[in-house]
Each structure stands twice: as C-alpha cells, then as structure tokens.
Amino acid sequence: MTTxxxxxxxxxxxxxxxxxxxxxxxxxxSMNAIAAEAGITKPILYRHFGDRNGLIGALTExxxxxxxxxxxxxxxxxxxRRDRVEHVLDVYLAAIESxxxxxxxxxxxxxxxxxxxxxxxxxxxxxxxxxxxxxxxxQIDLGRDGPLLSExxxxxxxxxxxxxxxxxxxxxxxxxxxxxxxxxxxxxxRLSAAADxxxxxxxxxx
Amino acid sequence: MTTxxxxxxxxxxxxxxxxxxxxxxxxxxSMNAIAAEAGITKPILYRHFGDRNGLIGALTExxxxxxxxxxxxxxxxxxxRRDRVEHVLDVYLAAIESxxxxxxxxxxxxxxxxxxxxxxxxxxxxxxxxxxxxxxxxQIDLGRDGPLLSExxxxxxxxxxxxxxxxxxxxxxxxxxxxxxxxxxxxxxRLSAAADxxxxxxxxxx
DNA sequence: CTGCGCTGTTACCTCCGGTAACATGGCGGC
DNA sequence: GCCGCCATGTTACCGGAGGTAACAGCGCAG
Numbered sequence: 001m002t003t004x005x006x007x008x009x010x011x012x013x014x015x016x017x018x019x020x021x022x023x024x025x026x027x028x029x030s031m032n033a034i035a036a037e038a039g040i041t042k043p044i045l046y047r048h049f050g051d052r053n054g055l056i057g058a059l060t061e062x063x064x065x066x067x068x069x070x071x072x073x074x075x076x077x078x079x080x081r082r083d084r085v086e087h088v089l090d091v092y093l094a095a096i097e098s099x100x101x102x103x104x105x106x107x108x109x110x111x112x113x114x115x116x117x118x119x120x121x122x123x124x125x126x127x128x129x130x131x132x133x134x135x136x137x138x139q140i141d142l143g144r145d146g147p148l149l150s151e152x153x154x155x156x157x158x159x160x161x162x163x164x165x166x167x168x169x170x171x172x173x174x175x176x177x178x179x180x181x182x183x184x185x186x187x188x189x190r191l192s193a194a195a196d197x198x199x200x201x202x203x204x205x206x
Numbered sequence: 207m208t209t210x211x212x213x214x215x216x217x218x219x220x221x222x223x224x225x226x227x228x229x230x231x232x233x234x235x236s237m238n239a240i241a242a243e244a245g246i247t248k249p250i251l252y253r254h255f256g257d258r259n260g261l262i263g264a265l266t267e268x269x270x271x272x273x274x275x276x277x278x279x280x281x282x283x284x285x286x287r288r289d290r291v292e293h294v295l296d297v298y299l300a301a302i303e304s305x306x307x308x309x310x311x312x313x314x315x316x317x318x319x320x321x322x323x324x325x326x327x328x329x330x331x332x333x334x335x336x337x338x339x340x341x342x343x344x345q346i347d348l349g350r351d352g353p354l355l356s357e358x359x360x361x362x363x364x365x366x367x368x369x370x371x372x373x374x375x376x377x378x379x380x381x382x383x384x385x386x387x388x389x390x391x392x393x394x395x396r397l398s399a400a401a402d403x404x405x406x407x408x409x410x411x412x
Numbered sequence: 413c414t415g416c417g418c419t420g421t422t423a424c425c426t427c428c429g430g431t432a433a434c435a436t437g438g439c440g441g442c
Numbered sequence: 443g444c445c446g447c448c449a450t451g452t453t454a455c456c457g458g459a460g461g462t463a464a465c466a467g468c469g470c471a472g
Binding site for chain 1: 427431
C-alpha cells in the first residue's frame with residue numbers, strides 16, 4: 001500500500017522531526033520549521049505528504065492508533081459498568097496528561113480544513129466517539145431508541161471529556177482519580193439525584 | 207469607555223459588514239473581504255479593532271450577549287429541574303440552529319490565538335460554562351464536593367452540548383425536541399440505569 | 413486660518429502554504 | 443560498462459494572509 005519499502009524509512013525520519021517540532025512548538029508549527037528540524041527544505045515534505053494536512057494527518061495517525069487502542073481496550077474490559085466507565089476516563093486522562101502537546105494536536109484540529117470544517121471533534125476524537133457508540137450499542141439495552149441514543153451519547157461523552165480534560169490539564173484543580181469520579185458521577189445522574197438547595201434570597205449585591 | 211460617541215457609529219457599521227461577510231463565508235473570512243464588504247480598505251479596520259482578534263472579538267461579543275442572556279434566563283426558569291435542563295438545552299440548540307454560521311464563529315475560535323491556546327472552549331462557551339457552574343452551585347446541594355463538581359460539570363456539560371450540537375447541525379439525525387430528550391436522558395443517568403445486553407458471541411469476522 | 417482628529421488611500425513588509433525547474437547520486441537491467 | 447530510473451535534494455518563485463507606514467482630504471474648534 002502506502003508502505004513503499006524505499007520511501008517509508010525517510011518518511012519515518014521526517015515524521016520524527018515533525019514530532020519533535022510539534023512537541024516543542026505546539027500544533028501550529030510551520031512547515032519551514034519542520035523542514036529545518038529535519039535538516040532539509042520544504043519541497044521534500046510536500047513530496048512525501050502532499051500538503052500540510054497530509055503531514056499532520058500522518059503525524060496524528062501515529063498517535064491516534066495508540067490512544068484509540070487504549071480506549072477501545074478499556075471499553076471492553078470485563079468490569080462492572082461503572083468501573084469500566086471509570087477505567088475509560090482514566091485511560092484518556094492519563095494519555096493527555098502524559099504528552100499534552102501531542103494530544104493537543106490530536107484533539108484540536110488546527111485551521112481551515114475544508115473537510116467538514118467547523119467540527120467540534122477532530123478525526124481522532126470522531127473515532128473515539130464511534131468507538132463509544134459501538135460499545136454502548138453492544139453492551140447496553142436502550143430499547144428502540146438505541147441507535148439514536150448511542151450515536152448521540154458517543155459524541156456527547158467525547159465532547160464532555162474533551163472539554164473537561166482540557167480544563168483539567170490547564171488548571172489542575174484536582175488529582176486524576178478525583179476527576180474521573182466527578183465525570184463518572186455526572187454520567188451516573190448525580191446531577192439529577194442531588195437535593196435542591198433552598199432558593200436564594202435577594203442576591204447580596206456583590 | 208470604549209463607546210466614544212464619535213467613533214462608535216462607524217464601528218457599528220464595520221461590525222455590520224463583518225457580520226454579513228461571516229454570515230456568508232463563515233468564520234474564516236479574510237480581513238480584505240470584510241473591508242471590501244464595508245466598502246473600504248484594511249487599515250481602517252485595523253485602526254478600529256487593532257488586529258483580527260480584536261475584530262472577531264468585538265463581533266462575538268455582540269452575539270455572545272444574546273446567547274448568554276438566553277441561557278442564563280433558561281437556567282433560572284422556575285421549573286422542575288428536569289424541565290429546566292431541557293429548556294436550557296432547547297434554547298441552545300434553537301440558537302445554533304437559527305444562525306449556524308454566527309454560532310460557529312462563537313463556538314469555534316479560529317486559529318493561532320496565543321491567548322490560552324488549545325482550549326476546547328471559546329470565550330463565549332467559557333462564559334456559558336461559568337453560568338452553568340453558578341447555577342449548579344446555587345440550586346443543587348452537592349455537599350462538600352460542590353465547588354469542584356460544579357466547576358467540572360459546568361465545563362463538561364458545555365463541551366458535551368457543543369459536540370452534540372455540532373453533530374446534530376451537520377447530520378440532523380432527529381428533530382430538536384428528540385435531541386433535547388437524548389441529552390437530558392444522558393445527564394439523568396439513563397446510561398447507568400439501562401439494562402445490560404448479553405455479551406456478544408464471537409465477533410462475526412467483519 | 414490654523415491645527416487637530418478622524419476618514420480614507422496606495423504601497424509595502426513578512427510569513428505562510430504550496431509549486432516549478434533544475435541538479436545529484438545510487439542501483440538494477442542490458 | 444553504461445544507461446536510465448527514481449528518490450533525493452536544491453533555489454527561486456507565486457498568491458494570499460495579517461499587519462503597517464506614509465501620505466491625502468475633510469470638518470470643526472479655537
């Protein structure tokens with residue numbers, strides 16, 4: 001397929017260079033910077049990857065594989081449902097924690113990609129969403145609404161964990177385990193189960 | 207303050223032009239295009255707004271006000287909790303449905319803003335998240351974990367609705383009311399309450 | 413009338429993604 | 443041995459983005 005035995009090793013080297021640059025400068029690293037890091041000039045990059053999206057795509061595929069496999073495995077662990085969910089959450093948070101720049105690249109698709117522009121979910125995350133959808137469909141009985149609910153929830157949960165994970169990475173408000181609990185609690189309907197608070201008096205002016 | 211009575215009317219005109227362009231071309235409209243739409247040239251835009259971020263910032267603030275007010279009002283409706291949540295969801299989905307391009311601008315901050323780069327949540331959405339956090343804190347008794355949970359959940363719910371809303375706008379898998387139900391069901395823990403499905407047989411090789 | 417502040421212009425800079433055209437060097441077939 | 447292929451690499455360029463100087467009219471206070 002794409003693994004031409006003559007071409008592939010150089011491709012790997014170039015991707016390694018790109019990886020280093022992204023690790024250092026974040027996902028908006030320029031093609032010039034990547035070429036320089038690889039010790040060459042731009043046209044070679046374009047020969048190998050077509051355009052910037054091609055490069056970034058190849059770069060993300062590398063890491064996506066790992067993340068996706070980890071999430072998929074977690075989704076199929078033979079655990080109680082709650083424990084399984086917690087495990088999935090923990091796997092995701094551990095991943096973004098270990099290499100933030102890389103996972104920012106995976107989770108925050110940069111610029112003007114005409115491919116379904118304006119999506120909240122990057123390709124890697126769409127794959128995760130699909131994985132969650134599949135898991136729900138296979139594991140949980142939702143009656144006739146199953147297909148719609150599982151698809152909706154797959155996207156929803158992915159977006160929820162994405163936003164929560166970003167915020168957690170930035171502000172580190174608590175250890176990972178506690179974050180896992182907070183998210184699982186939300187999915188477990190604790191928001192609906194908790195007691196009401198008495199309505200506020202007139203708000204104290206500050 | 208920023209409302210210089212001499213400068214402000216022109217600002218409004220320019221923002222109107224920018225609005226039209228964004229409505230037509232999406233959030234990645236160029237400064238040249240906006241200037242042309244306003245019948246002028248670039249430097250004037252830069253005099254008024256400093257840089258591109260300034261312009262789109264001013265543009266978003268306009269619309270943010272409306273969306274935020276609507277969400278805030280919905281969060282404080284005197285309804286049963288479930289009805290209130292459904293109402294908030296409906297308000298948000300109705301908003302993004304009515305003017306997708308504008309709300310894409312609000313919800314998908316374009317590119318290389320060094321200001322807290324790589325955030326999942328645009329400024330407008332962060333404000334919504336804070337609003338949700340506040341509502342949870344004021345209305346629901348979560349015990350000692352209240353502060354952490356409400357903050358986490360504010361971000362999480364925002365991200366969840368963002369992702370779900372984007373997907374819904376793209377694929378329109380169901381009417382709005384059904385989407386509202388699906389999301390409320392998720393928050394109400396239906397994922398945890400539903401029955402297990404019998405474990406799959408060996409996967410059929412495809 | 414003079415000066416100030418806003419309006420507007422043309423022309424330019426820098427940097428980015430992307431491309432054309434050309435030069436080099438190893439390696440298999442004849 | 444020689445030839446041609448193909449990947450490697452180069453320099454130089456294009457178009458368009460954001461952004462900035464420098465200059466030209468205009469309206470209105472003093």
